Amino acid sequence: MVSRAQIEMTIRLTRPQYEFRTAPHIIRGFVGGVGSGKSWVGAYDLIRRAKKDRLYMVLAPTYTLLEDSSLRSFRSIAELLGVWNPQSCRMSPRPYCRLHTGAEFIFRSADEPDRLRGPNLSGVWHDEASLCDEAAFEMAIARLREAGELGRYSATFTPRGKKHWTYKVFVENQDADTILISATTRSNMFNDPKYVEMVGKKYSSRMRAQELEGQFLDEPGQIFRREWFRLVDAGPASGQRVRYWDRAATQGGGCYTVGVLMCRGFDGYFYVEDVVRQQLSTYARDQLILQTAQLDKAKYGYVPQWFEQEPGSAGVDACHATARLLTGFAVQFDKVTGSKIERAQPFEAQCEAGNVIVLNRNWTGPYLDELCEFPNGQNADQVDASAGAFVKLAAMHTPTSVLPITIPEQQIEVPQLDMGIFG
Numbered sequence: 001m002v003s004r005a006q007i008e009m010t011i012r013l014t015r016p017q018y019e020f021r022t023a024p025h026i027i028r029g030f031v032g033g034v035g036s037g038k039s040w041v042g043a044y045d046l047i048r049r050a051k052k053d054r055l056y057m058v059l060a061p062t063y064t065l066l067e068d069s070s071l072r073s074f075r076s077i078a079e080l081l082g083v084w085n086p087q088s089c090r091m092s093p094r095p096y097c098r099l100h101t102g103a104e105f106i107f108r109s110a111d112e113p114d115r116l117r118g119p120n121l122s123g124v125w126h127d128e129a130s131l132c133d134e135a136a137f138e139m140a141i142a143r144l145r146e147a148g149e150l151g152r153y154s155a156t157f158t159p160r161g162k163k164h165w166t167y168k169v170f171v172e173n174q175d176a177d178t179i180l181i182s183a184t185t186r187s188n189m190f191n192d193p194k195y196v197e198m199v200g201k202k203y204s205s206r207m208r209a210q211e212l213e214g215q216f217l218d219e220p221g222q223i224f225r226r227e228w229f230r231l232v233d234a235g236p237a238s239g240q241r242v243r244y245w246d247r248a249a250t251q252g253g254g255c256y257t258v259g260v261l262m263c264r265g266f267d268g269y270f271y272v273e274d275v276v277r278q279q280l281s282t283y284a285r286d287q288l289i290l291q292t293a294q295l296d297k298a299k300y301g302y303v304p305q306w307f308e309q310e311p312g313s314a315g316v317d318a319c320h321a322t323a324r325l326l327t328g329f330a331v332q333f334d335k336v337t338g339s340k341i342e343r344a345q346p347f348e349a350q351c352e353a354g355n356v357i358v359l360n361r362n363w364t365g366p367y368l369d370e371l372c373e374f375p376n377g378q379n380a381d382q383v384d385a386s387a388g389a390f391v392k393l394a395a396m397h398t399p400t401s402v403l404p405i406t407i408p409e410q411q412i413e414v415p416q417l418d419m420g421i422f423g
Contacts, residue, residue, distance in 0.1 A: 009081070014190075016183035017041040020154075021048070025179040027141070028154045029129075029170040032183035033212040034199065035191050038156035039127055043074040045154060046125040047081065052102030054122040054146055061131040063109045070127040071095060071107055110136035120146040129155035134165035159216045167216050185212045204352040207345055223344070224371040224383075228351045231360040235273045236265035240396050243296055244306040244334075244389035245289065246381045247318075248279070257285045258381040259292055261303070262389035270356045270390060275363045275382060286325055293329045302330060306392055308384070309333040334388060340380055347390040356390075 013021060017037055020030045021044075032038050043058070050056050058074055060066035078084035078099060089097035095107035108116060110126075113135040121143040129137065137155070144151030157166055170180035185196050200208050206223060209215045241263045248255035261274035276292050278285075289305075296303040307322055309315045319333045336343060350356055351371075358364055370382045 033185035042156035050103035130157035
């Protein structure tokens with residue numbers, strides 16, 4: 001029998017990572033901004049704590065996130081530590097591995113928490129926990145009972161407000177068995193020094209506080225604020241214009257069909273010049289879109305008409321029908337990705353900077369009401385259309401007078417060292 005040699009190595013950790021790694025608590029949380037090393041330390045900690053012949057779980061919101069992020073982090077760290085065993089690991093149909101240490105790991109999605117029932121576990125690493133329902137957390141901690149011993153639960157996540165279950169568990173109801181470690185994006189000295197500045201320029205102050213500083217925030221519904229917007233009676237005489245549509249096909253209820261006309265003037269500001277918003281049947285909606293495109297062309301000439309493209313073959317068919325309807329007009333289609341909040345962030349940042357101006361019309365009040373109620377309001381169609389129009393205009397040319405958003409400098413924490421021996 002050939003024995004494996006012991007190899008001693010030194011792993012560099014940020015101060016928050018070291019505090020998380022050495023915390024003795026049963027339930028541990030690591031909350032931080034993007035790029036703060038959450039997934040890295042979650043995977044590393046689980047591998048280091050794992051015991052021979054014990055079973056552990058890596059839990060992520062979906063199998064896509066599991067494969068793209070959590071599992072990749074786990075494997076790269078296991079390879080770094082020299083404990084990855086390709087002969088005892090499989091990636092399908094459900095990922096599983098047994099490391100050279102003798103510890104076993106299963107990898108699961110939290111999209112259906114009831115399916116987490118069954119195995120007794122010695123530990124769980126719950127990655128991106130704030131993107132999961134509280135039921136996934138409750139089901140995970142109920143599994144921590146292998147070999148008559150109480151297992152440990154660790155969660156790594158970005159904050160999602162003070163009404164979220166992660167705030168309740170780790171802050172409001174914190175007890176002697178629970179601890180929360182906080183980290184900022186800047187606390188990770190392994191990031192490129194320009195990373196925080198680059199990302200911060202795209203975020204509003206609220207998003208910077210949450211996504212870069214890792215802060216739990218009050219009033220999650222107030223993403224847009226009314227005082228950010230200046231009202232004027234007329235838009236610029238010349239500039240680049242697009243109208244972006246968020247379509248619906250409901251008459252008398254449900255979602256609205258919304259078309260937002262936005263102009264980027266040569267002064268560098270973005271003007272919301274017109275908002276069409278109605279609840280219509282499919283036929284009436286198409287007639288409204290056609291009439292609006294005709295009016296835009298008559299008043300401004302070339303105005304691209306942008307439409308969200310729904311996924312799948314139905315979305316393709318809808319695009320073909322719209323292209324036929326608007327024969328002779330500039331028609332474009334947009335395959336959107338990400339959540340509504342993520343898509344709204346670039347537009348929100350410019351609103352906060354004072355670079356978005358709204359014409360004072362009969363639609364202005366309801367328009368600003370919806371923005372200021374987002375994302376907790378009943379509707380978000382005007383937000384979606386505005387965010388889409390802004391992104392298309394911003395891509396047309398580089399702004400010359402848009403005010404920059406800066407991030408204050410912060411001192412980077414001195415890293416800690418974690419010494420370990422692996423056999």
